[in-house]
Amino acid sequence: MRIVSLLPSATEIVCALGAAGDLVGRSHECDFPASVASLPACTEPKVRVDGDSNEIHASVTEILRNDISVYRVHSELLRELRPDVIVTQVQCDVCAVSLRDVEASIASWMGVEGRPRIVALNPGTIDGILDDVASVAHAIGRDPCEVVSSMRSRMEAITVRPHRAGPRPRVATIEWLSPLMAAGNWIPELIEMAGGENLFGRAGEHSPWIDLETFIRADPDVIVVFPCGFSIDRTLADMPLLTSQAAWHELRAVRMGNVFVADGNQYFNRPGPRIVESLEILAEILDETTDDSLVEQRQGFRVVTAPASLRSAL
Numbered sequence: 001m002r003i004v005s006l007l008p009s010a011t012e013i014v015c016a017l018g019a020a021g022d023l024v025g026r027s028h029e030c031d032f033p034a035s036v037a038s039l040p041a042c043t044e045p046k047v048r049v050d051g052d053s054n055e056i057h058a059s060v061t062e063i064l065r066n067d068i069s070v071y072r073v074h075s076e077l078l079r080e081l082r083p084d085v086i087v088t089q090v091q092c093d094v095c096a097v098s099l100r101d102v103e104a105s106i107a108s109w110m111g112v113e114g115r116p117r118i119v120a121l122n123p124g125t126i127d128g129i130l131d132d133v134a135s136v137a138h139a140i141g142r143d144p145c146e147v148v149s150s151m152r153s154r155m156e157a158i159t160v161r162p163h164r165a166g167p168r169p170r171v172a173t174i175e176w177l178s179p180l181m182a183a184g185n186w187i188p189e190l191i192e193m194a195g196g197e198n199l200f201g202r203a204g205e206h207s208p209w210i211d212l213e214t215f216i217r218a219d220p221d222v223i224v225v226f227p228c229g230f231s232i233d234r235t236l237a238d239m240p241l242l243t244s245q246a247a248w249h250e251l252r253a254v255r256m257g258n259v260f261v262a263d264g265n266q267y268f269n270r271p272g273p274r275i276v277e278s279l280e281i282l283a284e285i286l287d288e289t290t291d292d293s294l295v296e297q298r299q300g301f302r303v304v305t306a307p308a309s310l311r312s313a314l
Helices: 008-016 034-038 053-066 075-083 101-106 126-137 145-159 187-193 212-218 232-238 246-250 264-268 275-286
Strands: 003-005 022-027 044-046 071-073 087-088 117-121 170-174 221-227 259-260 294-297 303-304
Touching: 003 008, 008 022, 008 087, 008 117, 008 126, 022 075, 071 101, 075 087, 087 101, 087 126, 101 221, 117 126, 117 294, 126 145, 145 187, 145 275, 170 187, 212 246, 221 275, 232 259, 232 303, 259 264, 259 275, 264 275
Parallel strands: 003 022, 003 087, 087 117, 170 221, 221 259, 259 303
Antiparallel strands: 044 071, 294 303
16 A cells, blocks of 8 residues: 555544555655655645745735645656555645645546545544544555544543533634634634633634634633644744734733643644644643643743643653
């Protein structure tokens, strides 16, 4: 079996299923586990990725005015790799290479013996993520039961544990800083499972753009910031886009020191096995008994780099 994964979460799914040795290619964004870095990258972005949130948004908008995709697939390399299975997605054309991109890149293979099977993932909810694990498993001839069962049991352990007394904290998530976007898809479910009340976005629906005035009026108890594709350092560099707004400092979460920065690139925005770690991070954030020594203070924000189980093991 020869597998090319053009989606970071799919790469993690393949590896979790015990098929890391069958991977022969990856996307330019696939970076976990670390061993996949040695695989050839079959894609690259057409947009600039070194700017701030405003500049990246403007670059994506400009590309989409004149093109149908913000990514380039290296068709010749893909053909040289002779994959039996290519895994991609149809959930978001901006976040990763899409089914349309892949189909266009292999269009010339029509009629060629051994044309690869394309598996297009489309997770919008927690169950959708688990279904995608099963879809990948079936496509590559692996049994998904152990991985899916482990993910379910770990999430259930968090859902049933006692949460803080009193009303659930009202939680606002930020998936893009400028323009402002809240998190949708599976994130509202994760917040509820972790013991919070989700303020913006709906489970199973795309992440919504929101205006700052609406955000201010909601006055959340807790704010969690994890921009799509951004590391913690990049997020912290862009936080002045929010903190420069005078009304920001009047928010309850800001005054109480309940603004958390997490790694959206590695956790929250990857609908694969590590979505469980994303839930664990949220549960830590919303648990009043969390050991603050495990949460870094950086630039006036509380930074959670990974679940406590991983941080304490380092």
